[in-house]
Amino acid sequence: MISLLATRLTSVVLVMLVVSGLSFCVFNFLGDPVNNILGVNATLEQREELRVALGLDQPTIVQFWRFVERAAVGDFGVSYRNRQPVIDLMLVRLPATLELVLAATLTALLVGIPMGIYTALRPRGLLSRVVQLVSLLGISMPQFLIGMLLILVFSVELRWLSAFGRGETVQIGWWTTGLLTTSGLKALIMPTITLAVFQISMIMRLVRGEMLEVFRADFIKFTRARGLSDRAVYLTHALRNSLLPVITVVGLQVGSLIAFAIVVEAVFQWPGMGLLILQAIEFADFPVMAAYLAFVGFSFVTINLIVDMTYLLVDPRMRVK
Amino acid sequence: MTSASAFATARPPEPATAVLDVRGLRIEFPIRAKALVAIDAVSFSIGRGEILGVVGESGAGKSLTGSALIGLLEAPGRIAAGTIHLAGERIDNLPEKEQRRLRGKRIGAIFQDPLTSLDPLFTVGRQLTETIRTHFPAMSSAQARQRAIELLAEVGIADPSTRFNQYPHQFSGGMRQRIVIALALAGEPELIIADEPTTALDVSIQAQILALLKRLARTRDTAIMLVTHDMGVIAEVADRVAVMYAGRLVEIGPVEDVVRRANHPYTAGLMASIPPLSRQPERLAQISGSMPRLGSWPTGCTFHPRCTKAGPRCRTETPVLKPAGDTEASCFLHQGGVEG
Numbered sequence: 001m002i003s004l005l006a007t008r009l010t011s012v013v014l015v016m017l018v019v020s021g022l023s024f025c026v027f028n029f030l031g032d033p034v035n036n037i038l039g040v041n042a043t044l045e046q047r048e049e050l051r052v053a054l055g056l057d058q059p060t061i062v063q064f065w066r067f068v069e070r071a072a073v074g075d076f077g078v079s080y081r082n083r084q085p086v087i088d089l090m091l092v093r094l095p096a097t098l099e100l101v102l103a104a105t106l107t108a109l110l111v112g113i114p115m116g117i118y119t120a121l122r123p124r125g126l127l128s129r130v131v132q133l134v135s136l137l138g139i140s141m142p143q144f145l146i147g148m149l150l151i152l153v154f155s156v157e158l159r160w161l162s163a164f165g166r167g168e169t170v171q172i173g174w175w176t177t178g179l180l181t182t183s184g185l186k187a188l189i190m191p192t193i194t195l196a197v198f199q200i201s202m203i204m205r206l207v208r209g210e211m212l213e214v215f216r217a218d219f220i221k222f223t224r225a226r227g228l229s230d231r232a233v234y235l236t237h238a239l240r241n242s243l244l245p246v247i248t249v250v251g252l253q254v255g256s257l258i259a260f261a262i263v264v265e266a267v268f269q270w271p272g273m274g275l276l277i278l279q280a281i282e283f284a285d286f287p288v289m290a291a292y293l294a295f296v297g298f299s300f301v302t303i304n305l306i307v308d309m310t311y312l313l314v315d316p317r318m319r320v321k
Numbered sequence: 322m323t324s325a326s327a328f329a330t331a332r333p334p335e336p337a338t339a340v341l342d343v344r345g346l347r348i349e350f351p352i353r354a355k356a357l358v359a360i361d362a363v364s365f366s367i368g369r370g371e372i373l374g375v376v377g378e379s380g381a382g383k384s385l386t387g388s389a390l391i392g393l394l395e396a397p398g399r400i401a402a403g404t405i406h407l408a409g410e411r412i413d414n415l416p417e418k419e420q421r422r423l424r425g426k427r428i429g430a431i432f433q434d435p436l437t438s439l440d441p442l443f444t445v446g447r448q449l450t451e452t453i454r455t456h457f458p459a460m461s462s463a464q465a466r467q468r469a470i471e472l473l474a475e476v477g478i479a480d481p482s483t484r485f486n487q488y489p490h491q492f493s494g495g496m497r498q499r500i501v502i503a504l505a506l507a508g509e510p511e512l513i514i515a516d517e518p519t520t521a522l523d524v525s526i527q528a529q530i531l532a533l534l535k536r537l538a539r540t541r542d543t544a545i546m547l548v549t550h551d552m553g554v555i556a557e558v559a560d561r562v563a564v565m566y567a568g569r570l571v572e573i574g575p576v577e578d579v580v581r582r583a584n585h586p587y588t589a590g591l592m593a594s595i596p597p598l599s600r601q602p603e604r605l606a607q608i609s610g611s612m613p614r615l616g617s618w619p620t621g622c623t624f625h626p627r628c629t630k631a632g633p634r635c636r637t638e639t640p641v642l643k644p645a646g647d648t649e650a651s652c653f654l655h656q657g658g659v660e661g
């Protein structure tokens with residue numbers, strides 16, 4: 001188990017190095033940092049001075065190592081666009097995105113898993129058929145469309161929810177949270193639904209498929225032969241066995257939620273990292289792009305690590321020395 | 322083995338004292354308009370502490386009979402006729418809830434593959450205690466744990482209190498089958514249905530598991546229905562043997578008599594085809610042709626197309642089990658001749 005952890009951590013480090021490499025390329029080779037900082041009208045001396053100051057006269061490998069060193073402590077340089085340290089821009093935006101992604105993940109799990117169980121247990125029921133039909137819609141509808149429909153109904157027609165922003169937020173240390181105010185929670189509803197619809201449908205279908213598969217397993221027949229109640233057979237034994245593949249997929253999905261959040265944040269003008277990166281792309285703000293890339297890579301790696309740990313927790317077969 | 326002498330004659334139990342009594346069992350699969358009959362007119366009984374071996378070719382209906390007994394026939398299969406009595410009480414027409422109360426409690430089951438019979442995600446201790454507490458709700462978890470450890474010891478697991486906390490993958494195939502047996506014993510059943518319990522195991526392990534089953538039948542007085550392909554297994558542990566062919570019981574009787582002096586031509590062929598120590602006579606060299614598939618049974622005696630002694634009566638009339646020599650056989654040779 002220790003060695004398993006060691007290999008996982010090694011692979012984390014390797015992946016992060018590769019991601020840093022990519023992010024370094026964005027930072028260094030796309031556009032000219034000197035031009036970006038001094039503008040086109042600077043003198044040759046000024047340029048040379050800045051090149052030395054930025055370390056751009058050093059060999060690439062040295063530059064890369066410096067980039068990694070600085071990135072490791074959160075220093076991604078200064079934004080070309082508004083001259084603030086990139087890390088500050090990111091930290092201001094981070095809570096909004098993480099709260100949105102977390103809310104969407106929880107919603108997807110809390111709605112998707114029970115619906116998956118229900119449709120597996122009553123495959124012919126009317127409700128199951130309806131749920132499956134709706135989930136097909138959920139999988140095939142583009143997100144921005146769902147978001148705009150929600151806005152049309154709940155903001156424009158019914159005027160229940162505001163169509164943009166996070167509502168009031170509360171500051172806890174450097175973290176700004178919208179979870180402690182009514183307007184903050186209300187503002188979270190539509191973006192969360194928009195972001196979660198696809199995942200709900202996915203998880204529901206996955207749980208349903210896995211459970212139907214597990215129902216056919218010999219050990220389920222044997223738990224029935226042992227006389228266990230339906231509840232124990234389905235909710236303890238069948239469900240636990242069905243959840244193994246679900247863990248993997250949910251892990252990957254949370255990662256992609258961070259990416260999908262870009263669209264949702266754009267639709268609802270949600271002040272998160274997605275909006276930040278959209279603006280950065282528009283202005284060719286390469287340090288911000290590099291930092292975002294590193295952030296996404298880091299998130300994926302962390303989630304993967306959590307998935308692996310959960311696997312260890314749930315499946316005893318993974319724990320063999 | 323003192324009580325073994327009681328079975329030396331291995332006569333069938335009187336229906337009144339039998340643990341299990343099956344009469345005229347018929348299982349159908351309604352498929353579209355018509356019903357496919359998979360089992361018909363199956364009657365037998367098992368007494369306390371008795372092991373009844375059930376043999377027959379693949380598809381003969383052995384497992385189906387077992388599933389019907391524990392109330393786990395898979396839909397759309399259903400019992401279309403006949404009765405099943407457990408210790409004198411009719412159980413085939415009980416509502417599902419009552420049937421579940423018997424399952425694991427009064428009728429235990431053991432399946433073929435010990436590698437897939439246990440839930441891989443739970444310790445064997447947890448699977449044992451949940452079964453014990455389902456059947457004895459008054460037990461505390463400490464008592465259930467104690468009981469589980471006793472059961473593990475009884476089925477021959479060394480160091481049971483350590484093993485209690487281990488997962489199925491930490492046991493060998495033979496050990497897992499012992500755990501499956503412990504689980505089948507958890508409700509203190511009167512009857513155990515063992516469907517090919519040793520087929521998936523190594524030959525040396527097979528003998529140990531069979532010895533364990535035999536010991537349980539003797540010490541606990543549990544009735545065991547032992548389904549197998551393997552006549553060697555039957556000869557080793559069974560008191561009586563039932564031979565199935567194409568959904569019907571063709572012969573039943575004490576092992577000695579069935580092996581040495583079979584009265585049904587199919588049984589005779591089956592016995593002649595046992596090369597010593599071999600397993601699974603999937604194809605019977607002595608009998609030409611193969612068993613008809615479900616849904617294409619011939620009229621009359623289902624064995625007549627392959628029978629060298631068949632006469633006109635066998636093609637039109639269906640024989641039933643009747644005493645024949647030292648066994649019971651469903652064959653007109655012993656019921657007034659095969660000529661129509």
Ligand SMILES: Nc1ncnc2c1ncn2[C@@H]1O[C@H](COP(=O)(O)OP(=O)(O)OP(=O)(O)O)[C@@H](O)[C@H]1O
Binds near residue numbers: 397614
């Ligand atoms: N769900 C089902 N639907 C239709 N036919 C079935 C079903 N289950 C079993 N059968 C048929 O019933 C017959 C008896 O099957 P059964 O499993 O009892 O055979 P068996 O004697 O146990 O054979 P084996 O030695 O291969 O285990 C077979 O012809 C099989 O195809």
Ligand SMILES: [Mg+2]
Binds near residue numbers: 383384385516
């Ligand atoms: Mg079978």
